Amino acid sequence: MSQKLTAVIIEDEKNICRFIESILAGESYKTISASTGTEALSVIASQCPDIILLDLGLPDMDGMDIIRSVRSFTATPIIVISARTQENEKVAALDWGADDYITKPFGTSELMARIRTALRHSSHQGGGSDSVYSCGGLVIDFEKRLISLDGEEIHLTQIEYKLVSMLAKQAGKVLTYDYLMRQIWGPYSDNNNQILRVNMAHIRRKLERNPAEPEYIFTEIGVGYRMREE
């Protein structure tokens, strides 16, 4: 890597901020920290970072407002750092344009994996994405609309295929129930996401050896689904 990637860390808790900085510095990122929302917005506008790590609980500003403001001028990936219990908050952040979230407390490897995924997706946004998803024994050819598992072709219904390909194209990223519902069943789809859950269950029966221990599609309780990425 010729040039260092820049990460902005928006977090008012000094200890957490310091430890994220040291992780990122170890992976040779350039880090800039901000402890308030106003500071964060000016830093983001002036430094054009490659990635933003955002803690939602800031003293001066609602985290959602920061996401909204940032999204008004840049598509820089945002990873939200949130507490375990606030599913609603996570979902709202994702729906407002955050790219991913990570739950406190998290480990080094988890944080780096999320950052790499987000960076990869943001670099894809300009050009076309891969035409094939391949992970473990699962191969999806988006052009031919073919799915095979361990070399054997899998037959999915149209909706099931749409769901799987959508998750696969954004593998590693969590897609919310709401997002999937809107993408597949349209903007006026029912609030009730049972139909989505049922379809996912059918997909799981076709793709996974043991639905209780899935290898490819993971559930984030209360938020949505995430496809494995390698």
Add this chain to the structure above:
Amino acid sequence: MKRAVLLHNIKITLFLLTAATLLSSVFFLLSHNSANVAILYVLATMLVAQNTVGYVPGIAAAFLSVIFINFVFTYPYLELNFTLDGYPVTFLGMVIIASLTSTLTTHLKEQTQILKEREHMLIEAEKEKMRANLLRAISHDLRTPLTGIIGSAESYLEQESALSGDAKAKLVENISVDAQWLLHMVENLLSVTRINDQTACVKTTLEPLEEVVSSALQRFRKRLPDAVVHARIPDQLLMIPMDATLIEQVLINLLENAVYHSGSQMPVDLQVSVEENQACFHIRDYGTGLDPEAMDSLFDGYASTRNHCSDSHKGMGIGLSICKTIINAHHGQIFAKNHPNGAEFTFILPLGELMYESETDSSDH
């Protein structure tokens, strides 16, 4: 306060007597029979006694009724006359009946009130006891890992130069392990806040069983990567009404229990079966089994901290009591027993009406 009660009593008494008078007048004008009149007034008196506070209104109503009947409904009309043949007896009887009913009703009401209060106090006391137990367990369970963290950190800071590299690594590892344990504890406690205080119930939605199980296993593996769990669930899609976050917590607690307390490295079985409109979750370990003496108080929260293992760093502590709280809030059951090769925890969730996913296949080939 007293004035309000007095006002209330007067209002009720006057209203009921007026109602009785009106009704009686109608009856009297239609049938000219004063027998029904007396009965209507007795009824009114009873109602007065029932709906007012104290003995006075009932008795007063009884006297007023008697005087009123005499004044309005007996000859000579609109005059008081107690000298007619037999009337004194009637009136005396009526006063006594009315007073007695009124006293009885009032008394009964007081009794019920006392009973209700006593019951309420009992429930409160029970709640208080549970809260105290939980607090005791919490403070114990939180203090243990905190002591470890503070101790390790301080000895590192104070003797940094004297410690060997190995010893330092050990101290930091201790801190990490204790912090993980603390986190687990706090997550358990937080989960309880999702349960409604008043009704002790949770908001449930239909969740696919496999998603909850897989999510719990995922989180469990993150914490204990070396533990092996064999999960087996029914083949058909099962939707269970629950709060998924809470049930996930229960599964993780029970799995960790099985790993920490079985005293064996054997894989743990997690099996879900459907029986009579219920989903039964079995978590089975192959180790030393449960101490029969501790069986009764297993889910009380502080049992394990009180006896034997004083280093109950990995004591069951509040984990199991929180499991019970969560399962109760789902109207389910949780229990433990020993099987020949170890211990088995089972919890049961009712499936409700919408149990099986009928093949609402949304396919559009």
